[in-house]
Amino acid sequence: MRTDMCGELSANDVGRRVSLCGWVGRRREHGEHLAFVDLRDRTGYVQCVVDGAHDLRSEYVIRVTGTVRHRPEGTVNPNLSTGEIEVGDCEVEILSVAEPPPFPVDERIDTDETIRLRHRYVDLRRDRMQRNLRLRARVNSAIRRAMEEQDFVEIETPMLIASTPEGARDFVVPARLKPGSFYALPQSPQLFKQLCMVGGIDRYYQLARCLRDEDLRADRQFEFIQLDAEASFASQDDVLAFITHAVSAAVEAATGDTVSDIPRMTWLEAQERFGSDKPDVRFGMELVELTEVFAATGFNAFKAPCVKGIRVPGAADTTRNQLDALTDTAKRYGAKGLVWMKVEEGGTISSPVAKFLSEPELSGIAEALEAKAGDLLLLVADERDAVRHVLGLLRLELGRPPVNEGGFQFLWIVDFPLFEGLDESGSPIPAHHAFTMPHVDDMHLLDSTSGDDLLAVRSQSYDLVVNGWELGSGSVRIHRGDVQSKIFGLLGITPDEAQVKFGFLLDAFRYGAPPHAGFAFGIDRLVAILAGEENIREVIAFPKTQSGADPLTNAPTPLEPEQLAELGLRTLPPKA
RNA sequence: GGUCCCGUGGUGCAGUUUGGAGUGCACGCCGGCCUGUCAAGCCGGAGGUCGCGGGUUCAAAUCCCGUCGGGACCGCCA
Known part of the structure; x- marks a missing residue:
């Protein structure tokens, strides 16, 4: 039906008679016999000059046959990749009429996500989704290639498996042939890939669909895809190298740059410095140990197993209201309280609790935190894990850059x-x-x-982290009975x-079980990060909302009584 | 299980703090004009259950309670 793609035409095609297919974008009419129609396909836009466009409307699907020509002097559009040329002398064939779209395909303004999802087929036409899904396909392809270069073999494992009590909540499927029994959908192919190792597959991988019935988040859907891998006769270092190669291939597919080496950090160091097992190391504000400073303190709130603080540079102008809100936030995170201090000009520390602290304690804080005039200091005292957790979350809340800033800071967290x-x-x-x-x-x-x-x-387990997102985890498995x-x-x-x-x-x-080790990382998260998206729904063609619904198909839906009966199921009445 | 934010013509917003006629802006849509536009322009027009229900009030988009939907987060996610 077509000879060329809209966005691929250039001055090199001038003079050619071409046929193009696509959707009608904007139309600019100039009287009875001159109109400009922007024709869009997956490659972009090209301007078609037609003799009247009265019968064309937004999003009509048309086929245009015309001649590529240079645009007249002064009418070149530098904002359009095909802006040097246009298609003239056009015959237009309407392949499909269209109602006005529920929201503009042109995405100068953001549209409510529910509406985008309800009409996802329109949303997918937009440049953002086209870019993200095509990026995702390139990443998948690069990962497959990288794994196969390393002699991994793709094995498909079952979707209907036995439920196990560990881990996340299972999605279950009633077994028609055995009423009262259920299959579970896999949270991951964990056990099957280990069976593959016993089976002499040696190196297994799969872009595995995983399902977990837990609450959804910006980085979590019920269903997600993992690069799942397992290797026999492999050490932790071997696995890290295999996965680094795959990640590097993915990054290269997205950006052109490779990832040569991914630094390692122990779990303990991550917790102590960043208060997280998935530290975002793109910015400072690290947790600073203050326990020793208060070893002999008279201030009851600091008589705790652990005291740590963070320094928020230049934030001393934070208002009392904001600080109260921050204290509430800290308490929601599980803190008993939050002590704030402002560093005045000259280095004096002002704080509601300053009067309870000795001079050496105040100077100790300032020294340990490297406090400068204008800084805000936040201190938490509690059990060690609680202090890490609360300050880790506050650090992110106060300092975390947008996902697309600061490059990709990959990190192996080891020695969990x-x-x-x-x-x-x-x-x-x-x-x-x-x-x-x-x-x-x-x-x-x-x-x-x-x-x-x-x-x-x-343990010999390890996580891969990038910009504060947990991409995946793996471990060396136990292969010995004792x-x-x-x-x-x-x-x-x-x-x-x-x-x-x-x-x-x-x-x-x-x-006869070979020693083996493996890993799995989330493709959705990796692609989202590479695409600069804060939310994995932006890299999934048909995602669910936070309540697990699909506004497009209305899933989940009730079943007909006959269908339930066939499965041997009866539903409880809705809770009053 | 919990905390917070949002819901106003098809789309995106303002209006809500301090109650006073469905008021306004931009885009889109429909009709007309227009032969070099490109977010075309000009003129005219249509389009509303202010998410839903209840309450307070002479009067509610606005205040209160509940509920539904969406989002962010804590818990949860071996």
């Missing part, structure tokens, strides 16, 4: 703790999952009866329970 806490019965809670290999240097601590010792055990038994024992999982929950994996490991 194996356990993230103790449950009521004193058993440790796994930070990653029950198959994560402990750090070789900490193996001996597993025999300790001390909770503190157990919580100090590091280590696995010890971990299960520590977790309070009896051999019988382990057999019920993970029997098929443990069975598989008895038949």
Whole structure:
């Protein structure tokens, strides 16, 4: 139907008779016999000169056959890639009429997202979505190529699997042939990829669709895509190298630049300096240790296991109202309180609590935080993890740059703790999952009866972070029965329970399991960052809203009684 | 489970603080004029359940309560 694409025509095509197909953009009519029509396809716009455009309307789908010619002197449009030329002497064929679009395809002004999603097929015509989805396709392609260059083989794993109690809430699917039983949709192909290792696949990867029934956020949808990978006879360093190569290929597809090396930071350092396991290192305002400064303090609020502070440069003009609001925010984050201090000209510290602090304490704060006149200092005292958490969130709130500023600061976070806490019965809670290999240097601590010792055990697990977003995580897996038994024992999982929950994996490991390690990172998040988008919905063709609905299809919907009956289901009445 | 913000012709906004006639702006839409525009221009016109329900009031887009929808975040997401 067409010989060329609108946006690809140039002065080189002058004189050619071309056929173009696309949507009618803006029309500029000049009386009965001259009109300009901007014709749009996926490549861009070109101006067509037609003899009257009365029967054309916005978003009509048309085919234009005409001759490419230079624009007359003085009418070249430098803002348009095809602005040097136009298509004249046009025959116009209407392929499809269109009602006026619910919002302008031309995106000078932002449109409410619900309306965009309800008419996503119109929204997809816009440059932003075209760019983002095409970027996503290039990134996917580059990642596949990078993994295959490294001898990874793409294996597809099932979508209908058994539910396991760990981790996120499962989406479930009723089993028609076994009423009362359910499949779960995979949160990740975790167990299957390990089975692939036992199966001698050696290097597995998949752009895997994962589903988790948890609350949605700017960076979280029910369904998302991960580059999921696992390699046999591979160490942590090997995996990091494999993934770095894939990430570099993705970045190159987006920007042309490669990523040669991704720096590493231990989990402990990330927590201490940034109050997060996914630090945004594009800006300073690091957490500063002040516990020692208050070792002998008389101020009750600072008699705590940990005191830390952050310095907000030049923010001493923050009003009392704003500071009260900030204190409320800190409390919402779980702080007992927030102490603020303003650094006056000359270095004097003014604060509601200054009168409770000694001179050495005040000077100690100023020195540790490298306070300068005009700065605002924020201090939190509490248990160590609470202090990190609150200040980490305040730091982001007060200093975080927009997502598209400061380049891409990739970071490996390594040496995560194996356990993230103790449950009521004193058993440790796994930070990653029950198959994560402990750090070789900490193996001996597993025999300790001390909770503190157990919580100090590091694991061979690692996260990939960019600009404060967690892209993904992975670990070296346990492949030895004795280590696995010890971990299960520590977790309070009896051999019988382990057999019920993970029997098929443990069975598989008895038949010759290679040492293996793997990783998975979120494609949606990576593409969003590369596209400069704050929200992954902007890089997903048909996303859900924060309440999990699709304004386009109206999903989720109730089922007909017959359909429920066939599945052996009965629904409860809505809650009153 | 919780906190905060938003909801006004098709689109984007102003109006809400301090209640007084559905008032205004830009775009779009419909009709007319217009032979070199490109966010064309000029003239005219249509288009409203101020998300929904209740309350206060002589009077509610505006104040109060509830509810629905959307968004950001905390919890949650091994």
